[in-house]
Amino acid sequence: MPRLWRIPTGGADSYLVLDDEITLIDTGTPGSGAGILETVRSLGRDVDDIRTILITHYHIDHVGGLAEVQRHVPAWTGVHVAEAAAIESHLPLPTPFKQPFLARIVDPYLEARDPGPARVDEELADGDELPGLGGIRIVHTPGHTPGSISLHFPELGAVVIGDAMQFRFGRLMLPNRLFTQDMDEAMGAIRKLSRVDFDTLCFSHYRPIRQDASKELRTFISTLLP
Numbered sequence: 001m002p003r004l005w006r007i008p009t010g011g012a013d014s015y016l017v018l019d020d021e022i023t024l025i026d027t028g029t030p031g032s033g034a035g036i037l038e039t040v041r042s043l044g045r046d047v048d049d050i051r052t053i054l055i056t057h058y059h060i061d062h063v064g065g066l067a068e069v070q071r072h073v074p075a076w077t078g079v080h081v082a083e084a085a086a087i088e089s090h091l092p093l094p095t096p097f098k099q100p101f102l103a104r105i106v107d108p109y110l111e112a113r114d115p116g117p118a119r120v121d122e123e124l125a126d127g128d129e130l131p132g133l134g135g136i137r138i139v140h141t142p143g144h145t146p147g148s149i150s151l152h153f154p155e156l157g158a159v160v161i162g163d164a165m166q167f168r169f170g171r172l173m174l175p176n177r178l179f180t181q182d183m184d185e186a187m188g189a190i191r192k193l194s195r196v197d198f199d200t201l202c203f204s205h206y207r208p209i210r211q212d213a214s215k216e217l218r219t220f221i222s223t224l225l226p
């Protein structure tokens with residue numbers, strides 16, 4: 001039975017799906033690669049077992065360690081088709097800030113830390129099914145960024161949602177407005193996800209919900225205006 005393992009990094013949490021092979025979800029801020037690989041070793045596993053890397057979206061705190069990890073493991077990397085070009089590009093990653101004034105202040109700092117290009121082997125789209133681990137289904141959940149994806153593990157009864165929602169003070173919330181490109185689209189994505197059944201919901205910046213998560217999500221949806 002595969003299991004999910006959360007790895008805190010300097011940025012967004014990464015997740016390992018541990019089975020005969022390992023799937024790594026997200027890679028933290030630049031410089032996080034060594035810590036992620038060390039965690040894999042501390043679990044008694046070989047880093048060569050990492051065969052798949054999936055990126056929820058192209059923000060620097062999720063994709064920053066990707067090139068570092070790729071240098072050490074034989075994994076292929078999957079990213080939503082809308083974000084592959086930005087990750088492979090030598091140009092800085094797109095700004096995470098919606099408000100131009102915030103972008104003007106913080107982008108120079110982020111550009112100085114830009115991790116540079118990383119390899120994308122597979123461009124993913126909504127509904128794609130990846131083999132192994134009881135199957136991984138790609139759910140396109142845009143809004144936070146255009147190519148944000150959530151990963152549904154039917155056999156685990158789990159969804160990794162990235163930054164498409166917040167879970168603060170024990171409450172589900174819409175994604176952070178400061179960093180979300182299109183809130184209407186983000187709400188549509190959450191409604192779409194509420195049609196999936198799962199017990200566990202894993203976030204990038206908050207502790208997971210471990211029980212009845214899709215029920216909790218549907219309760220949250222009922223509080224939103226139509």
Ligand SMILES: [Zn+2]
Nearest residue numbers: 059144163179
């Ligand atoms: Zn983000």
